[in-house]
Amino acid sequence: MATEEEIDRSCPAGPSELTLDGSVPVVEITNLQTRFGKTVIHNDLNLTIEDGEIMSIVGGSGTGKTVLLRQMLGLEHPTQGCVRIFGEDITQAKPAQLQLLRNHWGMLFQEGALYSALTVFENIAQPMRELRVLPDALVRDAVLLKMNMVGLGPEHANKMPSDLSGGMVKRVALARALALEPKLLFLDEPTAGLDPDRSESFVSLIKSLHRELGLTVVMVTHDLDTLFALSTRIAVLAEKHVIAVGPTRDVINVDHPFIKEFFLGDRGKRALEALQ
Numbered sequence: 001m002a003t004e005e006e007i008d009r010s011c012p013a014g015p016s017e018l019t020l021d022g023s024v025p026v027v028e029i030t031n032l033q034t035r036f037g038k039t040v041i042h043n044d045l046n047l048t049i050e051d052g053e054i055m056s057i058v059g060g061s062g063t064g065k066t067v068l069l070r071q072m073l074g075l076e077h078p079t080q081g082c083v084r085i086f087g088e089d090i091t092q093a094k095p096a097q098l099q100l101l102r103n104h105w106g107m108l109f110q111e112g113a114l115y116s117a118l119t120v121f122e123n124i125a126q127p128m129r130e131l132r133v134l135p136d137a138l139v140r141d142a143v144l145l146k147m148n149m150v151g152l153g154p155e156h157a158n159k160m161p162s163d164l165s166g167g168m169v170k171r172v173a174l175a176r177a178l179a180l181e182p183k184l185l186f187l188d189e190p191t192a193g194l195d196p197d198r199s200e201s202f203v204s205l206i207k208s209l210h211r212e213l214g215l216t217v218v219m220v221t222h223d224l225d226t227l228f229a230l231s232t233r234i235a236v237l238a239e240k241h242v243i244a245v246g247p248t249r250d251v252i253n254v255d256h257p258f259i260k261e262f263f264l265g266d267r268g269k270r271a272l273e274a275l276q
């Protein structure tokens with residue numbers, strides 16, 4: 001195991017401060033390596049995500065998609081390499097800088113991850129309350145606005161998560177992810193567990209919010225319909241790094257066994273036909 005002194009998490013030269021005007025990539029991952037003990041998960045992984053993209057990350061089971069997402073969120077650090085978010089080197093960010101960055105992104109976890117003891121209203125209000133600067137009246141208006149944005153009427157505000165359908169849980173979780181009006185939204189399997197109709201309407205909702213709010217979206221998904229309907233580009237993880245990145249049509253034509261199996265099997269063909 002490398003000692004803390006030997007670990008090279010250096011970023012390439014360049015400005016390393018919070019830049020929200022779109023003049024630097026929203027996410028820039030350079031020469032990233034991740035090791036757990038002797039097992040190398042990522043090696044020489046590079047990925048750049050520009051302002052306004054919907055970048056989907058796909059790969060076989062265990063290729064390190066979740067770990068990569070957690071590294072972008074600053075929840076884990078790579079063994080080597082650089083992860084910049086809005087220009088800021090997240091692997092070196094101090095807790096206060098990290099907190100500032102967190103206010104500019106939202107995360108939708110796979111299961112929604114709502115607080116089961118809090119109402120819909122309080123779940124969505126929670127990121128605003130953590131800031132401790134917003135008066136109650138403003139929080140109330142902002143929560144109702146976010147509920148409206150995701151298609152939830154005010155009559156749902158006092159419901160508990162256990163009273164909600166799977167689709168509504170996702171909508172509440174999305175409203176909470178958008179609570180602080182982030183520029184960057186992370187989605188982990190956003191349509192997992194939804195039936196095809198609910199999945200389709202959730203995809204439409206993400207699409208319209210992406211357009212209206214000018215969001216950059218980073219998504220991990222196995223669902224081909226979701227992938228094809230939303231992605232502006234797709235990054236494929238295999239052999240420990242990004243083996244292909246580009247618009248859907250370019251990526252599916254790359255000659256690689258995983259790509260052929262994933263995109264051009266029966267499910268992939270059906271999803272592509274539906275898209276066309």
Ligand SMILES: Nc1ncnc2c1ncn2[C@@H]1O[C@H](COP(=O)(O)OP(=O)(O)OP(=O)(O)O)[C@@H](O)[C@H]1O
Pocket residue numbers: 036041059060061062063064065066067068
């Ligand atoms: N903290 C950890 N300690 C040791 N190994 C870990 C740790 N976190 C993840 N791993 C391993 O790293 C690999 C990548 O995990 P990860 O969850 O990122 O895969 P994934 O691509 O998201 O897979 P899936 O599509 O099945 O969810 C797996 O082999 C996992 O067991």
